[in-house]
Amino acid sequence: MEVQPELASGEVKHLQRCINDLVSLLALPAIWSGGDPSQLLHTLLDALVRMLHLDLVSVRLTDPVDGAPVEIVRLADPRGPMPSAHEICEALSQCLKENSQKWPPLLRNLMGEGDVSIVPLPLGLQGELGVIVAAAERTDFPRQTEALLLSVAANQASIGLQEARLLSHQKRVSSELDQRVMQQTAELAAANEELKRELAERRFVEERLGQGERELKRSEVRKAAIVDSALDCIVTIDHEGCITEFNPAAEHTFGYRRDEVLGKPLADVIVPPSLREKHRQGFARYLATGEARVLGKRIELTAVRADGSEFPVELAITRIPLEGPPSFTGYLRDVTERKRAEQELRRSEAFLAEAQHLSRIGSFSWRVATDEITWSEQLYRIFEIDRNVQVTFELMGARIHREDLSVLREHIEQSRRERSNVQLEFRLQMPDGAVKYVHVAAHVRGDHGQLEYIGAVQDVTERRASEEALSKARSELSQVARVTSLGVLTASIAHEVNQPLSGIVTNAGTCLRMLAADPPNLDGARETARRTIRDGNRASEVITRLRALYIKKEAAIESVDLNEATREVIALSLSELQRGRVILRSELAQDLPLVTGDRVQLQQVVLNLLRNASDAMSTIDDRPRDLLIRTEPDDNDRVRLSVSDVGIGFEPQVAGKVFEAFYTTKDEGMGIGLSVSRSIIERHHGRLWATPNNGPGVTFSFSIPCRQEGLTSNGTHASRTPSVSDAA
Amino acid sequence: MDALPRQAHCCVMELRQEKKALERPLVSVVDDDESVRESLPDLVKEFGFAVRTFSSPEEFLASDCVRQTKCLILDIAMPGMSGPDLQRELKLRGHGIPIIFITASTDKTVSPRLLEQGAIECLFKPFSDTALLDAVISALHPK
Numbered sequence: 011m012e013v014q015p016e017l018a019s020g021e022v023k024h025l026q027r028c029i030n031d032l033v034s035l036l037a038l039p040a041i042w043s044g045g046d047p048s049q050l051l052h053t054l055l056d057a058l059v060r061m062l063h064l065d066l067v068s069v070r071l072t073d074p075v076d077g078a079p080v081e082i083v084r085l086a087d088p089r090g091p092m093p094s095a096h097e098i099c100e101a102l103s104q105c106l107k108e109n110s111q112k113w114p115p116l117l118r119n120l121m122g123e124g125d126v127s128i129v130p131l132p133l134g135l136q137g138e139l140g141v142i143v144a145a146a147e148r149t150d151f152p153r154q155t156e157a158l159l160l161s162v163a164a165n166q167a168s169i170g171l172q173e174a175r176l177l178s179h180q181k182r183v184s185s186e187l188d189q190r191v192m193q194q195t196a197e198l199a200a201a202n203e204e205l206k207r208e209l210a211e212r213r214f215v216e217e218r219l220g221q222g223e224r225e226l227k228r229s230e231v232r233k234a235a236i237v238d239s240a241l242d243c244i245v246t247i248d249h250e251g252c253i254t255e256f257n258p259a260a261e262h263t264f265g266y267r268r269d270e271v272l273g274k275p276l277a278d279v280i281v282p283p284s285l286r287e288k289h290r291q292g293f294a295r296y297l298a299t300g301e302a303r304v305l306g307k308r309i310e311l312t313a314v315r316a317d318g319s320e321f322p323v324e325l326a327i328t329r330i331p332l333e334g335p336p337s338f339t340g341y342l343r344d345v346t347e348r349k350r351a352e353q354e355l356r357r358s359e360a361f362l363a364e365a366q367h368l369s370r371i372g373s374f375s376w377r378v379a380t381d382e383i384t385w386s387e388q389l390y391r392i393f394e395i396d397r398n399v400q401v402t403f404e405l406m407g408a409r410i411h412r413e414d415l416s417v418l419r420e421h422i423e424q425s426r427r428e429r430s431n432v433q434l435e436f437r438l439q440m441p442d443g444a445v446k447y448v449h450v451a452a453h454v455r456g457d458h459g460q461l462e463y464i465g466a467v468q469d470v471t472e473r474r475a476s477e478e479a480l481s482k483a484r485s486e487l488s489q490v491a492r493v494t495s496l497g498v499l500t501a502s503i504a505h506e507v508n509q510p511l512s513g514i515v516t517n518a519g520t521c522l523r524m525l526a527a528d529p530p531n532l533d534g535a536r537e538t539a540r541r542t543i544r545d546g547n548r549a550s551e552v553i554t555r556l557r558a559l560y561i562k563k564e565a566a567i568e569s570v571d572l573n574e575a576t577r578e579v580i581a582l583s584l585s586e587l588q589r590g591r592v593i594l595r596s597e598l599a600q601d602l603p604l605v606t607g608d609r610v611q612l613q614q615v616v617l618n619l620l621r622n623a624s625d626a627m628s629t630i631d632d633r634p635r636d637l638l639i640r641t642e643p644d645d646n647d648r649v650r651l652s653v654s655d656v657g658i659g660f661e662p663q664v665a666g667k668v669f670e671a672f673y674t675t676k677d678e679g680m681g682i683g684l685s686v687s688r689s690i691i692e693r694h695h696g697r698l699w700a701t702p703n704n705g706p707g708v709t710f711s712f713s714i715p716c717r718q719e720g721l722t723s724n725g726t727h728a729s730r731t732p733s734v735s736d737a738a
Numbered sequence: 739m740d741a742l743p744r745q746a747h748c749c750v751m752e753l754r755q756e757k758k759a760l761e762r763p764l765v766s767v768v769d770d771d772e773s774v775r776e777s778l779p780d781l782v783k784e785f786g787f788a789v790r791t792f793s794s795p796e797e798f799l800a801s802d803c804v805r806q807t808k809c810l811i812l813d814i815a816m817p818g819m820s821g822p823d824l825q826r827e828l829k830l831r832g833h834g835i836p837i838i839f840i841t842a843s844t845d846k847t848v849s850p851r852l853l854e855q856g857a858i859e860c861l862f863k864p865f866s867d868t869a870l871l872d873a874v875i876s877a878l879h880p881k
Contacts, residue, residue, distance in 0.1 A: 508842035512863030513773035516781055519867030523784040538780060545773055 028155040071140035127151040131164035243342040249335035265316035370469035378461035411437035447474040513545035597640035626657025652711035769813035795824035836877035
C-alpha cells in the first residue's frame, strides 16, 4: 500500500491522539470511584465533547437507581435559546425510535440545517441502563477511531454506572442495616428498661410482703398484750358458743381460771341461769338467720360470777371478721361502781335541784372566751325562760330591769377584762311587769383565754320585800322616835291644838247664837266667851309644852372625833343610801382636831344632812346620785363638815328659809330636821348654812369650834335655841 | 245668825215650831274631851234640841238614853271603846241611831270608811256651827 508521507504523518498524529484519548477514557473509572452516576456522566460527556469535537452529546439513564431520571446534554456551540435537557433527550429518543433520518426540528434549530450524524450508544448489555447519543455535523462521523472511542466510553460508563449502582445499593443496604440495627438496639434498650423496672417492682413487692408478715406478727403480739392487760374482760367464743379466749381481766372479774372455762359454753359460765335460755335462742337465731340483736351495740345486762353472785355488765359483741364458721369477741365491763356512781349522781342532782328550788338559788357558768352560758333548771325558773332555750346575754338582757341594765353591763365587761370575783344585786323585770330582786355571787376560775365564772343567783325578792318593809318600819319608827323625842309630830301637834281650837270655835258660835236670840241669853253668852278665852290659853299651853319637849334633852359633853362619828353615821345609813341608789363618797381630812360637844346630837345632825341629801335626789334619774361628805379644818380653830348632793336643790332666795321649822320641799317631809339641826349646831357655838352648788344640788355645811368655852347649859339656852328663824 | 244660810234658818224656825207640839228630839254627845262636853251641848241646845253628854261609849251604853237618842255626836278616838266600836255595838244591838262623827285628827282617810258604815257625816275639828246643824238636820230627816 502506498502511503503519502504527509498523510502518513497526519494519520500517525491522529492515531497518537486516539491512543491518548483511549488512555484518558480508561483512566476515568479511577476518578469516578465512589462518585454518584450524575457526577460520572458529567465528566464522561465533557471528555467526549473535547475528544471527538462533537456538536451534541446527551445521556439518559432509563433506570436510575435512586430518584429522578438522569438526563444530561452537552452542546458544543448552542445557536439559540437552550431547551431543557429533558426536551432534547425526548426529541432524540423519538428520532431514534422511528429510525428516520429526519432531524427533529428542535435539534435543527440548535445546530443548523446541515447534515448531522447521530450515534446512539446503549449503556449496559441490552441498553438497560440508558443511552448516550453523540451527534456531529460531519458526514464522516463517526470515523473508525471515533467509533472505537465512543464504544470504549460507553463500556467504561456502563461499568462505572454498574459500580456506582452497586455502590449506591450497598450504601442503601448498609444504611438500612444500620437503621435496623439502631432500631433493634433501641428496642433492646427499652426491653432492658422494662426488665429493670419489673425487677425493681418485684423486689419492692417482696419487701412489702416481708414487712407485712413482720407487721402481722407484731400486731398479733401487740393484740395479745392488749388482750392480756386490758381492763375490760375479753371473751371470744366460736360458732358453737364455746369459749376460746378468756383474758386475765375476765378471770379476775368472773372468778374462773382460763383453763377452767376454755371450751365450755359461754352460757353456762357467765350468763345467769334465768337468762341462759334467751341467750341460747338468740345465738341460734343468729347462726340460722344472721339476724343479730346485740352485735355492734353497747348493751347492759346482768352477768354471774363463779360464786353465783350477779352483777351488772356493759357488753359489746363483735363478730371476728375471718372466713370460716363465725366466731365472736365480747368485751365486758363490770359497771357496778359506775351504776352506783350514776345513781349517786342522779340522787345528788335531784337533791341539788330540790335545794335550788327551795332556796330559790340557781347556778350558772359562763365561759368568757366563747360566751357559752349554762344555767341550772332553777335559774331558768327564776328568769321565767323556757328551759329548752339556749341562754345568751341578749336573752338575759330582755329580762333585766331597764334601770339596772347599764350597771350590769359594766360589771360583765369588767369581769371579761379582769379576773375578779363578782358580788352584786340587780332587778329583773318579768314580761307581766313583776319585778324580782336577785343576788349574784360568782367565782372566777381558769386563766386568761380559759376564764370561766361559776356562780349562784338567788331570788331575794321576798327577802328584799321584807327588808324593805322592815326598813320602812324602821324609818317610820325612827321618824316617830325622832318626832316624839323632839315632840314635834305634826299629827300630834294638830291633834293637841285642834282640841282647844274646836272648843274656841264652838263656844264662839254658841256665844253669837245666844246674843242673837230674842231675848239675848247674856249669861250664856258670857259663859261661852269665858270658855273661849280659856280654850285659847289652853292652845297656847300646848304649843309651849311642845317647844319645851324638844329642848329638854340633856347634852352630854365630851371630846368627839368628828371623822369617827361621821363614819358611824355612814355605816348606819349605808343600806338606806344604797336603797336610794345614792353613790356616797367621803373625803375625811386626816389629823382633824377633836371637837367638844354632844356626840349623839352631832351625829343626828350628820344623819339629818345625809338623809336630806338622799331625799333631794330621790327623783333624779338623768344623772348619778352622787353624794359627797367631807370634813376639814376650818379657820379660827374650827372644824367644818359639808354634805353635797346633786338633787333638786332650791332657789337662792329660800336658802335661809329651809332652816325654819315646818318649811319643807319634800312631799312627805316634816321640815323640822334642819331647824333642829341648826339649833343643835348653834348650841355648839357653830353655824349651819346652805349654798347652792355650781352644778345641780346643794351643799349643807356646819362649822363648829374645836374648844367649847363652857357649852351653854340647856336652861339658859332654851329661850334662844328654838328661834331658828333668827339665823336665816 | 246672818252667817247661817237661809235654808238652815228656816229649818230652825220649823223645828222650834215642832218643839211646841212635840217633845224635843234628844241629841247625845260622846267625847272624852272635856272642852267639847262643855261647849257642844250649849250649841245643840241653841239649835233647839234636848242634849245629853257622856265621856265614854261605855257610859252612854249604860245610860237610859240609848232608846231615846235620835242623833249621836260621837268622837272617834277615845281611850277604851272607840267611836267606830260604839257604832258597831249599836248596830249589833239593833239600834239604828244616826251618827255624826267628830275628830281632832287630820287624817281624812277615815271619813269614807265611816260613811260607808252608815254614818251621816264626819266632821273634823274645828268645825263651824252651821256644818254641825246641817249634819244634825240630815240625821233627823233622812232623805
